[in-house]
Amino acid sequence: MTQITVTADNRPLRRDAERNRQRILDAARELFAQRGLCVTLNDIAHHAGVGVGTVYRRFPDKAHLIDDLFEQRVEELVALMDQASADPDPWNGLVGFLTRALELQAQDRALKEILNEMPDGVERVCRIRDRLLPLGSDLVRRAQESGRLRADAAATDIPIIQLMLSALMDAARDVEPELWRRFLAIVIRGLSADPGPPEALSPGPLLPNDVDLVMSRSKTSTP
Amino acid sequence: MTQITVTADNRPLRRDAERNRQRILDAARELFAQRGLCVTLNDIAHHAGVGVGTVYRRFPDKAHLIDDLFEQRVEELVALMDQASADPDPWNGLVGFLTRALELQAQDRALKEILNEMPDGVERVCRIRDRLLPLGSDLVRRAQESGRLRADAAATDIPIIQLMLSALMDAARDVEPELWRRFLAIVIRGLSADPGPPEALSPGPLLPNDVDLVMSRSKTSTP
DNA sequence: ATGAAAACGGATATGGTCAATCCGCTTTCG
């Protein structure tokens, strides 16, 4: 787990340096997850209990830090897709993938931004879509052959659905963090070739008062 | 149409002043529609062929200009809802309302932002939701009684659906401006109490190459 | 026609944010 880092001339980092590097990575993970990629390196430094300079000594810039942190997280998506493809029922696999991918994004705001917004400078990490799409294509095809998925759905609809729901997730985060599940269920029903009678939606609808809160929360984060 | 403005002491504006005021309003309407509320008063002034100072002499600040411009536009939503309520088939009314409200937002980026994001300073104009929700409640109830809308849908789901689709609309604007219709159809099918066999989706799915474009376009506008 | 009042334009001041640097001080470790 604890990766040992080495300096340019192959020497291990000094004990304090290695300790601070870990603290920075931990703080970054936590803050990125909570507030998204907009947190500053200053925020991260303070939260890690070190100075900004220390952050810049370890990581050339913000994009590198992000790449280092998220290369691994992003692999989880591929794993999820593999898992979905392995499901004997491709429809279940597809629904499970959408649900679990969105659960990941609900837990980590930065991951959501990387997947849906392709921020500048982290293209390397963004290339997962190139690996996900072919797998998704196969899953979609098999789900259609099983007769459960409507024939005119396409693999490219998957990221679009994620985009829509992650927008909702973002807006509703502070009011009803699970609201996306209600609308994912609606979308999935819309994708079904032959939906039965409606199954109960959960969570329930928003209260009228909460609508304004969700709308105004479309942008900012918690300080 | 051409409203005459008066100064504090009830005198009409000088001819050049009135002419410039109109130019500013026209330029603002156009730029807000194209690029959203983020355009600066500087942009607007230049596009109107006047100096920034002229804008600030007529409008105390950006929020006032926005309020003046959008009070009327926002009324169109209420009109749309009234029209929807008047439809003898409440399900048709509901579907029509969603479609037309989103068409309005597709044509005017700033309107979309006002409706879905409640920007600071324009609360006055944002209060339409208070008028829309009761009307929506009634429409939803009648659509349920007609047996076409699933029983567990609620009026508060309407703005959420608009939020999701307007996020998509924003992202896909430059690649496939009509893509939201595809997903609105899917959502509507998910809301239906007893959907028949799938009807053709239009437009078709995104090409794999376009997915990346849509994702990276989540934020910025055209300069 | 004329001159005072109104309006104009746009350079500039202001305030805010964030990335990135720099250097006097502290810690590590051979």
Place this chain on the structure above:
DNA sequence: CGAAAGCGGATTGACCATATCCGTTTTCAT
């Protein structure tokens, strides 16, 4: 113990949008 490595965080620099200010131009009532 002392040289090298590391540290902290104030500071610099770049940027950007809002809003102001004032020398010049336009209008219009007389």
